[in-house]
Amino acid sequence: MSTEILVNIAPQETRVALVESGVVQEAYVQRALRHGLVGNLYVGQVQRVLPGMQAAFVDIGLERTGFLHASDMVRLNDTGDAAPPQISSLLTEGQKVLVQVLKDPLGSKGARLTTLPSIPSRYLVLLPSDQHVGVSARIEDDAERERLRALVTDLVANSDPRFGVIVRTAGEGATEEQLAQDLAFLHKLWQVVSGEAARAEPRTLVHGDLPLAMRILRDLLGVDVDRVRVDSAEECARLKSFTGTFIPQAVDIIEHYDGAAPIFDLFGVEDDLNRALDRRVPLKSGGHLVIDQTEAMTTIDVNTGAYTGYRNLEETALKTNLEAAQAIARQLRLRNLGGIIIIDFIDMQDVAHREQITRLLERCLARDPARSVICPVSPLGLVEMTRKRTRESLGHILCEPCPACEGRGYIKTVDTVCYEIFREIQRSARQFEAQGFLVIAAPQVVEQLRDELSMGMAELEEQLARPVRLQPETAYLQDAFDVVPL
Secondary structure, X not given: OOEEEEEEEEOOEEEEEEEEOOXXXXXXXXXXXXXXXXXXXXXXXXXXXXXXXXXXXXXXOOOOOEEEEHHHOOOHHHHOOOOOOOHHHXXXXXXXXXXXXXXXXXXXXXXXXXXXXXXXXXXXXXXXXXXXXXXXXXXXXXXXXXHHHHHHHHHHHHHOOOOEEEEOHHHOOOXXXXXHHHHHHHHHHHHHHHHHHHHOOOOEEEEOOXXXXXXXXXXXXXXXXXXXXEOOHHHHHHHHHHHHXXXXXXXXXXXXXOXXXXXXXXXXXXXXXXXXXXXXXXXXXXXXXXXXXXXXXXXXXXXXXOOOOOOOHHHHHHXXXXXXXXXXXXXXXXXXXXXXEEEEOOOOOOHHHHHHHHHHHHHHOOOOOOOEXXXXXXXXXXXXXXXXXOXXXXXXXXXXXXXXXXXXXXXXXXXXXXXXXXXXXXXXXXXXXXXXXEEEEOHHHHHHHXXXXXXXXXXXXXXXXXXXXXXXXXXXXXXXXXXXXX
């Protein structure tokens, strides 16, 4: 399976796509006016301590205060307690505290924070508040895990045993020299960060993560990536310099793309990104998915659509569900959907078929870097799962709520608006001694009042003994109107 990383550089925006076997699997967008915050370290000031919630709100200089839970301040395995200490014993209002962003602000929620920072580099993650040495679970070879654990344990013991370290997936196969260089770099970086934090005033950023393109190369570039193409010569040079320092074996796979077509037209990336904003996802068989993202959860409905099968209903459901499971795994990564996800597969009677669907979904999500937990099919035929969410979904980054429906996904019908206008005219007639009334509304609403509801308008004018004038206004949304006493 060939894997490529495409980097698109535009004024004030960077986009990166991970393409596996010609199919887009992940997309990242960073805009100059809206940077992701995950990994940033801030000196914050505690605004409120809430003992009942075991949490505190911390001002880090953003629009909304961050949320800090007691469980993100103490490693429970270290204390031996089943629950974290009381938040009031850990923090006081007005206190200055160094925090790291775990999750970006999402919707109306502020950033999720922790006082247990982690500083990543190419192969390692430094844990300044821990003394644990671990190895990424994605490194599955037992012998390699033991080799890395032994190497890193010795390196930590010989450098600074106060700190903990985790070996990242990219560390698989790394030499002792590479790991030692990484650890030395992290120690030096932490010295700089902790010094800045000690001097900084509250609500100050003391350490930000790398720019998007460099961060993606740091996290994704490895033996599985065959080529990186960048459509900016300047950015290509910067990435080569970066990899020359941290990932020297990967310098040769980075190349400048100067083709006539935009780089995201390769493999249909641009089209896939646009389709990833739609609710409806077509399947090759003729079926389709319907994906709805709400603040509480994401729901995915599987439908057979035009596919009717050839033998029986059970076979039709199985074939559609198998195709849907693969499409769902891809859409979760591409759209970066996280949190609670409920999937309504087509009902199947055969228990073995249900288990087959969940096993396939697990296999398809095995390459997903975001951790997920999948539950068996429920008695109602639903698959419940969670996927770790650390940044906003693609839809939240690229879209905003519709001004017509305010994000509800629907608006009032023309008839509903007309009857509201009738009631508003009657209400105004009781409140004002007016000679008549002027109704200003969208053209389609005025047309309905003059056409199919003209009889109702005539009866209303007769009842009130006052005339009602209608004025269409193209700037009005369908469910907006004004009733003006004359």
